[in-house]
Amino acid sequence: MTQELGTTSTPQIAPVAPAAPAAPNTPAAPNTPAAPVAPVGRGAPVGPVPQTSAAAPVPQAPPAPRATPPVRPGDWWRDAVIYQVYVRSFADGNGDGIGDLRGIRDRLPHLSGLGVDAVWLTPFYASPQADGGYDVSDYRAVDPLFGTLDDAGELVGEAHRLGLRVIVDIVPNHTSDRHAWFRSALAGGPERALYHFRPGKGEHGEQPPNDWESVFGGPAWTRTANPDGTPGEWYLHLFAPEQPDLNWEHPEVREELDAVMRFWLDLGVDGFRIDVAHGMVKADGLPDIGAREQARMIGAQVLPFFDQDGVHEIHRSWRRLLDGYGGERIGVAEAWTPSPERLALYVRPDELHQAFNFQFLRCPWDPERMREVVEASLAATASVGAPTTWVLSNHDVPRHTTRYGGGPAGLRRARAAALLMLALPGSVYVYQGEELGLPDVTDLPDEVRQDPSFFRAEGQDGFRDGCRVPIPWTREGASYGFGAGGSWLPQPAEWADLSVEAQTGVPGSTLELYRAAIALRREHPALGAGAGVTWLDAPEGVLAFARGGFVCTTNTRGTDVRLPAPGSCLLSSAPLGTGGGTVALPADSTVWWAI
Numbered sequence: 001m002t003q004e005l006g007t008t009s010t011p012q013i014a015p016v017a018p019a020a021p022a023a024p025n026t027p028a029a030p031n032t033p034a035a036p037v038a039p040v041g042r043g044a045p046v047g048p049v050p051q052t053s054a055a056a057p058v059p060q061a062p063p064a065p066r067a068t069p070p071v072r073p074g075d076w077w078r079d080a081v082i083y084q085v086y087v088r089s090f091a092d093g094n095g096d097g098i099g100d101l102r103g104i105r106d107r108l109p110h111l112s113g114l115g116v117d118a119v120w121l122t123p124f125y126a127s128p129q130a131d132g133g134y135d136v137s138d139y140r141a142v143d144p145l146f147g148t149l150d151d152a153g154e155l156v157g158e159a160h161r162l163g164l165r166v167i168v169d170i171v172p173n174h175t176s177d178r179h180a181w182f183r184s185a186l187a188g189g190p191e192r193a194l195y196h197f198r199p200g201k202g203e204h205g206e207q208p209p210n211d212w213e214s215v216f217g218g219p220a221w222t223r224t225a226n227p228d229g230t231p232g233e234w235y236l237h238l239f240a241p242e243q244p245d246l247n248w249e250h251p252e253v254r255e256e257l258d259a260v261m262r263f264w265l266d267l268g269v270d271g272f273r274i275d276v277a278h279g280m281v282k283a284d285g286l287p288d289i290g291a292r293e294q295a296r297m298i299g300a301q302v303l304p305f306f307d308q309d310g311v312h313e314i315h316r317s318w319r320r321l322l323d324g325y326g327g328e329r330i331g332v333a334e335a336w337t338p339s340p341e342r343l344a345l346y347v348r349p350d351e352l353h354q355a356f357n358f359q360f361l362r363c364p365w366d367p368e369r370m371r372e373v374v375e376a377s378l379a380a381t382a383s384v385g386a387p388t389t390w391v392l393s394n395h396d397v398p399r400h401t402t403r404y405g406g407g408p409a410g411l412r413r414a415r416a417a418a419l420l421m422l423a424l425p426g427s428v429y430v431y432q433g434e435e436l437g438l439p440d441v442t443d444l445p446d447e448v449r450q451d452p453s454f455f456r457a458e459g460q461d462g463f464r465d466g467c468r469v470p471i472p473w474t475r476e477g478a479s480y481g482f483g484a485g486g487s488w489l490p491q492p493a494e495w496a497d498l499s500v501e502a503q504t505g506v507p508g509s510t511l512e513l514y515r516a517a518i519a520l521r522r523e524h525p526a527l528g529a530g531a532g533v534t535w536l537d538a539p540e541g542v543l544a545f546a547r548g549g550f551v552c553t554t555n556t557r558g559t560d561v562r563l564p565a566p567g568s569c570l571l572s573s574a575p576l577g578t579g580g581g582t583v584a585l586p587a588d589s590t591v592w593w594a595i
Contacts, residue, residue, distance in 0.1 A: 077271075077330045077353050077427060078387040079528035080117040081518055082167065084431045086395045087124050087146055088132065089470040092483025099470065100124075101147040103483065105155040107473070108162055110500060114435060115518035118165035120273050120332075122395060124152070125171075128178050130242035132395075132450070132468075134169075134275060135176035139260040149267075156268040165270035167332065172257050172314075173279035174243040182244050185235075186224060194253055195244050196236035197224075198286070208234055210286050212305060213294040215239050220305075236286075238279065238305055248280040248314065261321055271322065271330035271353075274315075277346065278335040281310035299336035299358055307337050315351040330354065332389070340380035347386035354389045354427055361391050365404050365413050365588075367543050367556045371535070374424065381426070382531045388426035392417055393434050399467050402440035409558070411437050412588040415510055415573040416554055419590035420543070422517045423552040425530035430514070433471040436498050437510035440466040441489070448489060465489060472499035516571055520592065524570070526550035539563060542585065551593040555585040567595035 085104055093102030101124060111119055123133035126141040133143070142149050159166045175182055185192040198209035200223065208221035215238055222241045224232040236245045246253050261272065283304035297303055315331070322329045333346040333355040346355040363373045381388045392400040392414075404413035414437060421428055444465055446454075451464040470488065472495040473481030480491060480499050496502065503509035521527045526548030538544035541557035544566075551566045565583040569576055570593060574586035585591060 076117060076165070076328060079425075079530075080427045081115065081422075081521070082118045082120055082427065082429050083111050083114065083116040084120045084122070084394060084429055086122050086432060086468055088122075088488060089468050089482075090432055091473070092470075092479070092485065092487075093147075095484035097479070097483060097485040097488045098145055099482070100145070101142065101151040101155050105151070105158050108155075108158055108164065111164060112162040114430075114515055115522065116164070116430065118167055118270065119159060120167040120429070121169065123169045123171060123275075128176055128242065130176070131240050134171055135174070135178075135240065135243045136171050137176040137178040137180075139170075139257075140263050153267055160268070166268075167271045167273055167330070168264055168269050169275055170257070170261065170264075170272045171275045172246070172248075173276040174237065174239060174245045177242045177244055188227065194247055194250050196247055196282070196286075197233045198236070200234050205231065205233075209236075211288045211290065212236070212238070212286070213292070214241075215295050215298070217295070236282075238276075245282075246280070248310075254314070254317070258317070258321060261318065265322075265325050265329060269329075270327065271332065272318075273332045273334060274318075274352070275334055277315070277333035277352070277355075278307040278311060278337060279305070280314055281308040283308055299338065299362075301338050307335070307342060312345060312348075312351060315346060319351055332356070340376045341383075344380040344384050344386065347381060348384045349386075354387065356391055356394075356429070357389050358391075360421075361393070361397065361400075365417075365556055367541055367554070370420075370554075370556075371543060374533070378425070378532055387529070387531075388424070389429065390421045390424055390426060391429040391431075392421060393431040393467065394429070395431070395468055396464055397467065398440040398463065399431070399434065399438060401434075401437055402442070402466075406439055409588060410439065411510070412574060413556075415513060416556075416588055416590040418514065419517055419571065419573050419592060420552065420554045422521050423527065423545075423547070423550075423590075423592060425528070425532065425547065431467075435511050435514040436471065436500065436503060438469075438471065438495070438498060441469045441492060442466055444469075444489065450489075472496065474499055474501045513571075513573060517592075520571055524550060524594075536566075546595070549595055551595050552590065553585055553593070554590040555587065558587050560584045560586055565593075567593035570594050 087101070087104065088099045090099045091103030091107040092098060093100050093106055104121070123136060124142055124146040125133065125136045126138035126143045127133045127135050128137060129135070129145070142152055156166050181191040181194050185195055185197070199205050200209055201207040208219045212220040214220045220236055220238050221234040222237060223234045226232040237243050238245055248254065287304050289304065291297070294303065298306060315333070318331055322331055330353040333352045335343060335346050335355050336358060337343045340359060343355050343357070346352050357377050359373050359377060363369050377388045400417060401410045401414040404410045404417065414434070418434070442463070449465045454463065454465070468489065469491055470479060470482040472491060475496045478484065479487040480496055481501070500511065503511035506512060527550060530547060533545040533547055536544040536546055536551065538553065539561050541555065542561055543554040543556070545552055553566065555561050562582055562584045565578055565581060569591060572589065572591045574589035576586065576591060577584045
């Protein structure tokens with residue numbers, strides 16, 4: 001039965017001034033004042049900016065098997081909170097200014113204390129770093145920039161000791177142009193069949209084979225030179241030219257990626273986040289698209305190079321591989337699709353376990369659109385018996401604090417969105433630093449940027465570096481505790497007051513809000529796993545839904561909204577005023593209620 005929280009008409013609302021983020025409220029102390037959170041701003045670069053290394057990988061022997069993964073009854077991934085680590089920017093263990101595996105291992109207690117279930121690591125494999133490690137030259141080696149295979153094994157073992165699972169990236173759509181296969185292909189070897197080489201159009205083959213565009217801008221084709229120096233064929237790269245696409249029609253490609261997965265599963269990892277899981281298979285004949293600005297079409301309409309039906313056979317084979325290992329190893333799809341229904345195909349019972357919900361990530365701070373996305377997402381995944389996976393930020397998009405307007409208003413909305421996300425049924429991904437309320441860094445000097453799309457005409461926005469700035473751990477130091485050698489991207493001076501040290505134990509801080517929310521999510525029987533929500537009547541601009549003995553209210557308006565109190569307050573993203581059986585929902589806030 002639906003419980004009414006109010007009417008669809010809007011009660012009289014008194015404007016309120018923007019307030020600092022709130023302390024988590026409880027029924028015993030509903031008016032506890034919030035500690036101030038430092039204003040979000042920009043400052044001068046701090047510490048040196050070391051250059052990335054392109055050193056040749058050092059041969060490394062696999063380490064001995066490590067500790068077994070933690071045991072949790074049932075399908076742990078259905079309601080897990082998973083923390084994304086962008087390896088270069090989390091913690092630097094050797095003082096060279098770049099994050100690494102040793103630094104992550106040393107900071108794992110932070111993740112354990114946050115209460116997450118697992119950590120997802122971006123690529124740390126041998127790579128020339130043309131695209132932040134997503135150009136892999138050796139899938140079985142750790143790049144010296146990040147450590148060794150022993151470091152990887154020790155990280156997995158320590159994570160398991162702390163009750164954390166470890167998910168690693170795998171990049172199956174393309175390799176680096178430094179991969180042994182591609183080097184041989186350029187030399188005319190048989191590995192040429194493992195990639196997409198085609199003759200060009202025009203009288204002398206001077207035009208690309210088709211009109212496909214790189215996601216990073218410009219043509220998706222680069223012309224090669226023959227051994228005698230004459231112009232040769234073209235090769236396909238849907239991303240940077242240093243990332244040639246693999247030909248998944250060739251059985252050797254499939255066999256090799258299966259072997260790579262087994263290598264890391266044998267080392268003890270608990271699953272894979274599959275980069276460009278919607279790629280790999282291209283439409284027969286590689287047909288023209290007939291339109292420009294194709295990167296803007298990704299996730300909005302059908303394209304001949306993404307989300308082709310043939311990818312599902314690959315994912316089914318990987319599911320069989322994962323099921324062959326104990327400990328509930330999982331596969332997570334990074335899949336951009338035109339609709340929630342298409343996304344649900346990736347998480348059918350015999351395919352992958354999770355798929356990122358980019359429809360939710362893209363959703364603006366608008367109650368109608370949010371409800372539409374939540375409803376469509378839950379309906380689509382329920383149709384195949386899978387959980388929905390919610391995410392607000394990652395290493396490829398501006399942080400949601402900035403997307404929601406930036407400054408104090410953006411932070412209020414980001415905190416509210418976090419509680420909304422954590423109240424929904426399914427699994428949740430938290431991007432490093434969002435638990436600190438970090439904004440995007442929008443004023444990085446051009447000379448320090450490293451995002452390849454920044455340097456290419458007609459590409460994406462080219463500002464992914466802003467969400468990849470290393471996170472602050474302490475109030476002081478050359479890189480606020482990131483590492484002794486500074487930071488590979490400069491950090492704003494204001495981040496000292498947003499650091500883990502500055503927020504730990506401080507009522508009202510964003511870090512303590514996340515800790516409280518994740519703890520409640522694990523303890524409350526109506527949170528976490530499940531398939532749906534019951535929408536409740538609420539004033540305009542307010543989202544309200546129930547799940548068992550729990551209600552979530554999100555006020556998206558810039559002013560307070562008064563309504564009957566639906567129960568006792570469990571947690572609030574902003575100070576909550578109650579009295580006389582009613583409650584004033586603060587502007588841009590989310591409140592959890594026990595009923």
